[in-house]
Amino acid sequence: MSALTKAKGFKKSKTGTYLSIGTTAFGAVGVLKQAKKARSEQDTLRLIDAAISAAAIVTGVALLVRELKRIGDDDVLFG
Template structure:
């Protein structure tokens, strides 16, 4: 089994999804700093950029949570 195939399998596993959710939400720290800086400078364009970036991070986290729920549903069905 190649390293690439092992990585693909890890991405679809429960620990892989938890790691992806955690790293995605870790990006929120940078976005909060970006929003604070934009507000201090009263720069609307930077603020808009931070808001759009925040929406992208939250959307990514929501997709990963959905995948985690699907994984849980598949596990329950597999136990029968």
């Protein structure tokens, strides 16, 4: 089994999904900093950008949680 095949399998595993949720949530820290800075500078355009980025993060985490539930349903031990 090649390293690339293993990496693709990891991405669809429970551990890989948890890691993806963590990295996506970590991205939220940057968005929060961007929003705070935009508010302090009264920069409406940056504030809108931060809001859209936050919506993308929420959507991404929701998709990952759905994938995690799907993986859990397919798991023989938990079925």
